[in-house]
Amino acid sequence: MAKEVTNRVDNYAQWYNDLVVKAGLAESSAVRGCMVIKPYGYAIWEKIQAALDKMFKDTGHVNAYFPLFIPKSFLSREAEHVEGFAKECAVVTHHRLMNSPDGKGLVVDPEAKLEEELVVRPTSETIIWNTYKGWIQSYRDLPVLVNQWANVVRWEMRTRLFLRTAEFLWQEGHTAHATREEAVAEAEKMVNVYADFAETFLALPVLVGKKTASERFAGAEDTYCIEALMQDGKALQAGTSHFLGQNFAKAFDVQYVSREGKQEYVWATSWGVSTRLMGALIMAHSDNCGLVLPPKLAPLQAVIVPIYKGDHELEAISAKANEMKRQLEALGVTVKYDDRDNVRSGFKFAEYELKGVPVRLAIGPRDMQNGTVEVARRDTLQKQLLPQENIAAHVTALLDEIQANIYAKAKAFRAENTAEVSSYDDFKAQIEKGGFILAHWDGTPETEAKIKDETKATIRCIPRDGKREPGCCMVTGKPSAQRVVFARAY
Amino acid sequence: MAKEVTNRVDNYAQWYNDLVVKAGLAESSAVRGCMVIKPYGYAIWEKIQAALDKMFKDTGHVNAYFPLFIPKSFLSREAEHVEGFAKECAVVTHHRLMNSPDGKGLVVDPEAKLEEELVVRPTSETIIWNTYKGWIQSYRDLPVLVNQWANVVRWEMRTRLFLRTAEFLWQEGHTAHATREEAVAEAEKMVNVYADFAETFLALPVLVGKKTASERFAGAEDTYCIEALMQDGKALQAGTSHFLGQNFAKAFDVQYVSREGKQEYVWATSWGVSTRLMGALIMAHSDNCGLVLPPKLAPLQAVIVPIYKGDHELEAISAKANEMKRQLEALGVTVKYDDRDNVRSGFKFAEYELKGVPVRLAIGPRDMQNGTVEVARRDTLQKQLLPQENIAAHVTALLDEIQANIYAKAKAFRAENTAEVSSYDDFKAQIEKGGFILAHWDGTPETEAKIKDETKATIRCIPRDGKREPGCCMVTGKPSAQRVVFARAY
Numbered sequence: 001m002a003k004e005v006t007n008r009v010d011n012y013a014q015w016y017n018d019l020v021v022k023a024g025l026a027e028s029s030a031v032r033g034c035m036v037i038k039p040y041g042y043a044i045w046e047k048i049q050a051a052l053d054k055m056f057k058d059t060g061h062v063n064a065y066f067p068l069f070i071p072k073s074f075l076s077r078e079a080e081h082v083e084g085f086a087k088e089c090a091v092v093t094h095h096r097l098m099n100s101p102d103g104k105g106l107v108v109d110p111e112a113k114l115e116e117e118l119v120v121r122p123t124s125e126t127i128i129w130n131t132y133k134g135w136i137q138s139y140r141d142l143p144v145l146v147n148q149w150a151n152v153v154r155w156e157m158r159t160r161l162f163l164r165t166a167e168f169l170w171q172e173g174h175t176a177h178a179t180r181e182e183a184v185a186e187a188e189k190m191v192n193v194y195a196d197f198a199e200t201f202l203a204l205p206v207l208v209g210k211k212t213a214s215e216r217f218a219g220a221e222d223t224y225c226i227e228a229l230m231q232d233g234k235a236l237q238a239g240t241s242h243f244l245g246q247n248f249a250k251a252f253d254v255q256y257v258s259r260e261g262k263q264e265y266v267w268a269t270s271w272g273v274s275t276r277l278m279g280a281l282i283m284a285h286s287d288n289c290g291l292v293l294p295p296k297l298a299p300l301q302a303v304i305v306p307i308y309k310g311d312h313e314l315e316a317i318s319a320k321a322n323e324m325k326r327q328l329e330a331l332g333v334t335v336k337y338d339d340r341d342n343v344r345s346g347f348k349f350a351e352y353e354l355k356g357v358p359v360r361l362a363i364g365p366r367d368m369q370n371g372t373v374e375v376a377r378r379d380t381l382q383k384q385l386l387p388q389e390n391i392a393a394h395v396t397a398l399l400d401e402i403q404a405n406i407y408a409k410a411k412a413f414r415a416e417n418t419a420e421v422s423s424y425d426d427f428k429a430q431i432e433k434g435g436f437i438l439a440h441w442d443g444t445p446e447t448e449a450k451i452k453d454e455t456k457a458t459i460r461c462i463p464r465d466g467k468r469e470p471g472c473c474m475v476t477g478k479p480s481a482q483r484v485v486f487a488r489a490y
Numbered sequence: 491m492a493k494e495v496t497n498r499v500d501n502y503a504q505w506y507n508d509l510v511v512k513a514g515l516a517e518s519s520a521v522r523g524c525m526v527i528k529p530y531g532y533a534i535w536e537k538i539q540a541a542l543d544k545m546f547k548d549t550g551h552v553n554a555y556f557p558l559f560i561p562k563s564f565l566s567r568e569a570e571h572v573e574g575f576a577k578e579c580a581v582v583t584h585h586r587l588m589n590s591p592d593g594k595g596l597v598v599d600p601e602a603k604l605e606e607e608l609v610v611r612p613t614s615e616t617i618i619w620n621t622y623k624g625w626i627q628s629y630r631d632l633p634v635l636v637n638q639w640a641n642v643v644r645w646e647m648r649t650r651l652f653l654r655t656a657e658f659l660w661q662e663g664h665t666a667h668a669t670r671e672e673a674v675a676e677a678e679k680m681v682n683v684y685a686d687f688a689e690t691f692l693a694l695p696v697l698v699g700k701k702t703a704s705e706r707f708a709g710a711e712d713t714y715c716i717e718a719l720m721q722d723g724k725a726l727q728a729g730t731s732h733f734l735g736q737n738f739a740k741a742f743d744v745q746y747v748s749r750e751g752k753q754e755y756v757w758a759t760s761w762g763v764s765t766r767l768m769g770a771l772i773m774a775h776s777d778n779c780g781l782v783l784p785p786k787l788a789p790l791q792a793v794i795v796p797i798y799k800g801d802h803e804l805e806a807i808s809a810k811a812n813e814m815k816r817q818l819e820a821l822g823v824t825v826k827y828d829d830r831d832n833v834r835s836g837f838k839f840a841e842y843e844l845k846g847v848p849v850r851l852a853i854g855p856r857d858m859q860n861g862t863v864e865v866a867r868r869d870t871l872q873k874q875l876l877p878q879e880n881i882a883a884h885v886t887a888l889l890d891e892i893q894a895n896i897y898a899k900a901k902a903f904r905a906e907n908t909a910e911v912s913s914y915d916d917f918k919a920q921i922e923k924g925g926f927i928l929a930h931w932d933g934t935p936e937t938e939a940k941i942k943d944e945t946k947a948t949i950r951c952i953p954r955d956g957k958r959e960p961g962c963c964m965v966t967g968k969p970s971a972q973r974v975v976f977a978r979a980y
Contacts, residue, residue, distance in 0.1 A: 030621075031560070031617070034558070042552070064527055067520075067525070071520060075587070086587040090608070091583065092610065095645040097581060105566050106565065117587075167557060
């Protein structure tokens with residue numbers, strides 16, 4: 001099976017698509033731009049959801065659910081927001097189909113036209129802030145710390161599985177606060193939650209920073225983001241957290257009576273990550289044999305494969321394998337014993353490599369004699385012969401080691417592919433090699449646009465961490481307070 | 491607060507709506523027929539989801555996700571299915587808005603008309619079976635046991651929070667099997683899972699049975715259901731499981747090569763429960779003081795309220811209350827210590843009664859002297875003075891007792907409100923009293939329709955359990971193999 005995966009060096013985009021489809025994560029559907037998330041892919045998403053949901057709740061948030069549809073007029077209330085979303089949205093105009101008068105199938109019933117069109121939510125600030133108007137009267141009603149797990153639709157013209165689809169799954173947090181300071185602190189807290197999640201669970205090192213004005217969310221005063229580097233040297237924005245100021249509170253007239261008895265507009269944040277994280281996960285770690293999944297998110301953490309001839313051998317091996325399985329499960333490892341008799345063990349090995357199962361155990365007749373088991377780790381593809389005794393403890397330790405190693409490898413890759421550049425000529429040469437470039441920029445949208453035009457590189461973020469040394473813009477020579485991060489991006 | 495709830499006897503519908511809104515479970519949104527599920531309501535739904543999801547996985551199912559949109563032509567493929575859903579669906583016709591030429595807001599961009607309209611899924615059989623065509627080639631690919639948690643839209647004209655809304659949340663299982671027998675067994679298994687869930691978690695006794703032909707799901711050969719009785723004597727269908735025969739396999743040409751090498755159409759089931767369960771939960775157990783939640787689904791199982799004058803008293807009580815809280819949490823009880831100083835304890839008592847928190851503990855200065863605590867249970871509103879020692883163990887036992895008592899009470903109510911009737915005159919008199927009626931029916935849709943016309947009662951199900959004694963139809967006198975269950979229903 002693994003042979004069918006396109007070589008990453010030959011065609012990175014095809015390699016990615018092969019992995020997604022052949023490992024059974026997702027596939028395109030009959031509906032343009034919409035994907036089917038298959039059980040194996042959805043199982044990873046469930047683990048992502050569970051981990052994030054716990055982090056949200058641990059930071060005081062609760063879940064709720066708001067309508068799928070947004071009245072057209074709501075979108076217009078916030079000027080930038082409408083600019084950002086009205087041009088690519090699914091519009092519901094009717095509420096009934098009828099049999100075609102010519103007897104050929106179904107047509108829209110013209111009698112069932114809606115008075116006001118509804119947009120399938122591309123994001124929910126407008127419907128949520130319209131709701132918050134009813135929830136917030138006094139400072140005692142604040143903060144409101146709500147998250148929603150939902151599907152959203154943005155009518156993208158060019159789509160790629162997980163990375164950019166018309167419909168995708170995500171979570172969107174929407175919080176309301178009494179003060180600017182509190183809202184800014186919330187937006188920062190949540191980008192930190194995302195960074196922590198990315199590093200701990202996805203094993204993905206990320207840069208934390210702010211977007212420039214031109215890369216901000218439509219309607220935000222500040223957008224914080226986490227940016228990751230993929231193996232082809234392109235950046236991927238993996239999560240964003242927005243300080244929305246009072247923009248939506250003003251658009252939907254959400255005021256509260258302060259402790260001092262004054263009417264004040266409420267301060268807002270919103271923050272989200274989506275099934276795009278699946279794309280980041282796949283692209284950051286996988287290789288030409290298939291997926292490499294971090295153990296914390298792998299639906300199956302270990303698999304046991306018997307190597308045998310004939311039922312007699314299988315019987316003895318199965319007894320031992322099932323004993324190991326029980327020992328592993330007792331330590332919380334998700335494990336499968338694959339005794340299928342219709343495929344050979346080599347086929348199984350390739351299949352579990354393709355699917356990125358972190359640890360594979362193989363037991364044959366010689367192992368039965370010697371009390372050994374062959375342990376293969378997916379991240380390095382190394383094999384080791386180990387005693388059967390204490391194998392469960394060894395595997396749990398190995399899973400931790402794999403999680404750490406995948407992260408370390410991605411971090412080393414990022415270090416190797418991050419360059420400081422001082423001249424625009426050097427920049428133009430460096431950007432062709434891919435990776436992050438740290439360079440000085442004069443802070444103007446004009447220079448930013450020129451660089452993007454000429455090199456296809458965008459400012460991924462103004463990084464939060466790292467040096468603060470001032471310098472001169474590589475394009476205009478004007479002063480710059482700190483280097484910003486450039487890359488070509490997904 | 492509780493005073494504001496309408497008396498159940500005066501106006502049952504308003505009582506229900508008051509509970510939903512005033513206990514903070516849900517509210518109507520700005521979008522016709524769509525609700526906002528508020529954090530407290532969503533927390534109950536999350537517990538419902540978690541319990542059901544575990545039951546689905548324990549019975550071998552996996553989750554996946556399919557597109558929100560269904561091409562219009564897909565709906566037409568299965569003749570009965572289209573009849574059932576085309577008349578009340580949200581239709582997406584365009585993919586872009588633009589600024590109105592007259593400068594007054596947004597209008598649909600006529601250039602962005604879709605070639606084929608998309609329907610927002612009212613249920614997903616069509617898009618899923620179109621997908622299964624690619625997944626199923628051989629008997630080795632079967633069974634497919636997939637579930638999806640999703641939102642769906644049915645353009646209902648008369649809506650009520652949770653019970654009937656244009657958009658609602660649900661799960662829909664869609665399975666594919668090699669044989670009729672296996673598919674029938676699956677449909678039966680899942681209605682049993684629903685019945686088990688309803689009785690164990692919702693504390694809701696349900697009748698399990700089959701729908702008559704005229705009450706079946708559009709496209710099903712058999713619909714199994716669970717039916718519950720609400721406190722106003724009306725029935726509520728709480729979950730359905732459908733044996734779909736080969737209808738969808740034929741509509742989407744899904745065939746497999748059998749073990750014997752023959753091409754065969756695949757057999758199907760689908761099954762679902764929705765946020766309607768929230769309505770059942772509320773209506774089955776609650777009273778004029780507010781919600782009565784079964785402890786297994788209560789977001790907050792216990793609350794501790796201090797009764798005090800002055801900071802000095804509060805300090806001592808708080809130390810004891812926090813100790814109790816830790817003890818309760820150690821036993822897995824979800825508990826809150828409510829030391830708000832801006833509302834009185836009487837207000838808090840009423841609020842937690844409204845919200846249906848199963849157990850309330852109150853501690854005052856006298857309790858501190860005597861080593862006691864006042865324990866109030868929500869289901870019976872009884873109070874008891876108990877020693878502080880061992881209170882955690884007492885509360886956990888009490889939560890189990892409350893869960894059992896709520897169920898027993900609902901079961902007794904159903905028994906009192908279930909009548910056997912032999913003549914149609916008696917039936918007409920009995921139906922005015924509400925409740926389930928067991929009566930003989932000749933098995934024809936004509937008689938069923940006549941009864942519905944004349945009495946507004948429908949056949950809720952042909953019950954699986956209970957007596958099998960034959961008789962004569964109460965309307966036509968024709969032979970009947972067993973009594974069926976009639977009621978007026980939601």
